[in-house]
Amino acid sequence: MDIEKAGSRREEEEPIVQKPKLDKGKGKAHVFAPPMNYSRIMEKHKQEKVNMASWKRGVAIFDFVLRLIAAITAMAAAAKMATTEETLPFFTQFLQFSADYTDLPTLSSFVIVNSIVGGYLTLSLPFSIVCIIRPLAVPPRLFLILCDTAMMGLTMMAASASAAIVYLAHNGNSSSNWLPVCQQFGDFCQGTSGAVVASFIAAALLMFLVVLSAFALKRST
Amino acid sequence: MKSGQAEIAETSKGIQKRGLMSRRIAIFEFILRIIAFFNTISSAILMATTNETLPFFTQFIRFHADYNDLPALTFFVVANAVVSGYLILTLPLAFVHIVKNKTENSRILLIILDVAMVGLLASGAASAAAIVYLAHNGNNNTNWFAVCQQFNSFCERISGSLIGSFIAVVLLILLIILSAIAISRRH
Numbered sequence: 001m002d003i004e005k006a007g008s009r010r011e012e013e014e015p016i017v018q019k020p021k022l023d024k025g026k027g028k029a030h031v032f033a034p035p036m037n038y039s040r041i042m043e044k045h046k047q048e049k050v051n052m053a054s055w056k057r058g059v060a061i062f063d064f065v066l067r068l069i070a071a072i073t074a075m076a077a078a079a080k081m082a083t084t085e086e087t088l089p090f091f092t093q094f095l096q097f098s099a100d101y102t103d104l105p106t107l108s109s110f111v112i113v114n115s116i117v118g119g120y121l122t123l124s125l126p127f128s129i130v131c132i133i134r135p136l137a138v139p140p141r142l143f144l145i146l147c148d149t150a151m152m153g154l155t156m157m158a159a160s161a162s163a164a165i166v167y168l169a170h171n172g173n174s175s176s177n178w179l180p181v182c183q184q185f186g187d188f189c190q191g192t193s194g195a196v197v198a199s200f201i202a203a204a205l206l207m208f209l210v211v212l213s214a215f216a217l218k219r220s221t
Numbered sequence: 222m223k224s225g226q227a228e229i230a231e232t233s234k235g236i237q238k239r240g241l242m243s244r245r246i247a248i249f250e251f252i253l254r255i256i257a258f259f260n261t262i263s264s265a266i267l268m269a270t271t272n273e274t275l276p277f278f279t280q281f282i283r284f285h286a287d288y289n290d291l292p293a294l295t296f297f298v299v300a301n302a303v304v305s306g307y308l309i310l311t312l313p314l315a316f317v318h319i320v321k322n323k324t325e326n327s328r329i330l331l332i333i334l335d336v337a338m339v340g341l342l343a344s345g346a347a348s349a350a351a352i353v354y355l356a357h358n359g360n361n362n363t364n365w366f367a368v369c370q371q372f373n374s375f376c377e378r379i380s381g382s383l384i385g386s387f388i389a390v391v392l393l394i395l396l397i398i399l400s401a402i403a404i405s406r407r408h
Contacts, residue, residue: 157347164348175290
């Protein structure tokens with residue numbers, strides 16, 4: 001992988017190099033003879049590079065904006081799930097009926113994973129800014145696509161596991177005698193469902209970010 | 222005499238030969254795709270063929286466990302079947318990548334489809350894992366009873382079929398990263 005410093009070295013690099021052929025017996029040094037359209041080739045090469053840098057910079061800006069939105073969405077999902085709790089207004093002598101995200105271990109893993117993903121997306125914003133500043137650089141984009149893919153898998157897993165649990169809480173299951181909890185805890189179910197939807201939106205945004213980075217890694221248009 | 226003519230030598234920007242590393246990456250991708258295909262198809266088959274009927278019954282209730290009883294497990298079977306079909310259909314495309322030189326556009330198509338399939342497979346695997354965890358342990362707060370204490374072999378089979386699916390998720394993520402590296406290489 002070559003890191004290309006914009007404008008520093010590449011313009012002076014010649015695409016066609018000519019080896020001098022030293023004829024030792026004759027005492028003559030031969031003249032470099034560049035081809036006829038040498039300057040035109042150089043101009044076309046430079047123009048292509050500038051075009052590629054500009055559309056890659058546009059893609060990087062879009063990537064930065066999407067990353068910001070996904071970070072906010074993931075953290076909002078974690079916060080919504082963590083603050084959803086409901087206590088029923090009646091109680092018996094021994095039990096008090098309350099529902100919290102800690103009652104179901106899947107939901108607590110949802111909160112943990114979504115906060116990790118939100119933190120990662122915030123920390124990857126500087127890498128995205130580096131991609132805007134140096135659009136032709138490959139290593140930041142490659143690092144971003146690697147981490148983005150892993151985080152996308154993780155958040156998709158947490159969101160769908162919680163979706164399965166929330167579906168069970170809404171509908172229950174007659175074959176295994178699991179009763180739907182939502183008929184008693186209405187607000188709790190609504191809050192958790194909203195958090196799951198937000199997490200799915202963050203996962204979809206991460207998927208789109210991966211595809212965008214893959215487009216921006218292309219070397220030729 | 223030839224001494225009057227200048228020699229023009231080509232650098233790496235002249236003729237772009239297919240490097241050995243790119244070919245190795247393409248071959249590795251092909252092998253990973255085959256392994257992931259076997260993992261998903263075995264997970265789907267293992268989950269779809271589980272059923273257990275307990276040897277006793279009362280007058281009204283039938284003690285029978287099947288993958289159809291839990292919608293998350295049904296989704297798991299469908300997702301694994303879809304992903305295994307996708308993997309077998311993209312095997313020729315992966316083979317073409319080994320041979321052909323300019324593969325950027327088809328690799329981008331493959332990345333897009335792979336990302337979608339990772340989402341589907343991860344979703345199916347995780348929802349089935351949540352249900353299987355619940356079947357193993359139950360939940361005191363919601364009064365959900367642990368089903369595995371009665372249906373032993375059913376629980377073992379559905380837990381075992383999850384493993385292949387999770388391995389396939391990891392392999393698919395690795396495939397995406399390898400495709401991205403192959404796109405960014407200079408060849």
